[in-house]
Amino acid sequence: MSESAVLVETAGQAGVITINRPEVLNALDLPTCKSLDDAVSQVEADAAVRVVVFTGTGRAFVAGGDIADLDSRQGLAHYEEFAEHIHRLFRRIETLDKPTIAAVNGFALGGGSELMLSTDIRLLSAKAKIGVPEINLGLFPGAGGSQRLIRQIPLCRAKELMFTGDAIGAEEAMALGLANRVVAPEALMDEALALAEKIASKSPLVLRLLKRTIDAGADMPMPAALAHEQAMISLVLDSEDAHEGCRAFLEKREPTFKGA
Numbered sequence: 001m002s003e004s005a006v007l008v009e010t011a012g013q014a015g016v017i018t019i020n021r022p023e024v025l026n027a028l029d030l031p032t033c034k035s036l037d038d039a040v041s042q043v044e045a046d047a048a049v050r051v052v053v054f055t056g057t058g059r060a061f062v063a064g065g066d067i068a069d070l071d072s073r074q075g076l077a078h079y080e081e082f083a084e085h086i087h088r089l090f091r092r093i094e095t096l097d098k099p100t101i102a103a104v105n106g107f108a109l110g111g112g113s114e115l116m117l118s119t120d121i122r123l124l125s126a127k128a129k130i131g132v133p134e135i136n137l138g139l140f141p142g143a144g145g146s147q148r149l150i151r152q153i154p155l156c157r158a159k160e161l162m163f164t165g166d167a168i169g170a171e172e173a174m175a176l177g178l179a180n181r182v183v184a185p186e187a188l189m190d191e192a193l194a195l196a197e198k199i200a201s202k203s204p205l206v207l208r209l210l211k212r213t214i215d216a217g218a219d220m221p222m223p224a225a226l227a228h229e230q231a232m233i234s235l236v237l238d239s240e241d242a243h244e245g246c247r248a249f250l251e252k253r254e255p256t257f258k259g260a
Contacts, residue, residue: 006035007057008042011193013050013200015043015098018057025063026056028111030082032066037089044096047259050200050207052096053192054119055103056112061128064110067137086111086143094118095215097208099199103192104128105185109167114141117148120211121195122179124170125188130178131167153177203241203257 007018017039019026028036043049056062073082093100093115102108102119109131116122116130124130132141132149140146141162149158153176161168170182183191199207213232217225236242240260248255 004035005032006039008039010046010049011053012197013048014053014193014196015046015049015051016053016055016193017043018055019062020057022056022058022060024066025060025107026058026112027063027066028086028115029066029069030085033082033086033089037085037092040089040092040096044098049098050204051099051101051196053101053103053189053196054093054115055189055192056105058106060107060112061102061104062109062112062115063107064112064133065143070137070139083142090114090118090144097211098204099207099211101192101196103188104130104170104179105188110134110141110145111143114143114145114148116178117145117152123188123192123195124173124179124182125185126170126182127185128170128173128182129167130170130173131165132162133165133167135163136165201257203239203245204259205239205241205257206236209236 003020005019005021007020009016009018017036019028019032019036021027021032040052043052069082099121100119102116102122104116104122104124106125106127107129108116109129110133113130113132132145134140134142141149146162149162157176160166168176170179173179174182181191209232213229217228220228241255241257244257245255
């Protein structure tokens with residue numbers, strides 16, 4: 001296996017990005033974040049990749065930030081360098097025009113949970129542990145976690161997790177709404193890739209516009225969100241894929257989507 005901190009490969013129509021620092025449980029430092037950014041650029045530019053899967057090597061998805069690296073930093077330099085980069089990176093993943101899946105194979109703590117929170121769909125190994133333990137280090141979630149978590153689960157539970165630093169298991173994470181399903185460890189990647197292929201069979205153009213509609217509407221008041229949806233679905237009806245899908249239904253055949 002390559003010694004790169006981040007691996008990129010394709011499996012069918014999925015691009016698989018693997019954080020590959022098992023000796024430190026895939027902890028994120030600045031070079032790893034830059035490598036992850038490059039990996040996202042690679043799959044984003046590849047027209048054959050329609051869905052992106054994130055996972056980790058070994059026992060962890062991402063076990064958090066590199067603590068020794070964090071300890072070496074001071075406020076303004078951290079703000080301008082690491083924090084600036086990781087916020088931009090996770091927002092980029094969150095708004096990527098291709099659907100994203102987190103295949104959480106083990107520990108997803110701190111920055112690992114924050115990466116997971118930036119993805120569209122999450123499959124958790126039954127062995128996964130999810131948490132934001134930064135408070136135990138005299139810190140708090142600083143890669144988007146303090147804001148994404150309160151928007152994805154009840155506020156009181158988000159505060160409890162952040163105030164205590166406690167980790168939760170896969171089943172509890174799913175019950176809270178942080179994950180789509182819990183999967184046997186040995187089946188995790190097969191299920192993630194099968195789901196990626198199912199999504200990839202849809203129109204990439206319509207998936208892109210749907211994701212934009214969902215994400216933009218989530219931050220709007222309902223009247224504005226509905227108006228936005230009305231405009232976007234009307235735009236979709238100018239696409240060849242929309243009419244191919246309708247014709248295929250009427251003709252009782254599988255559609256052939258071209259992304260146009």
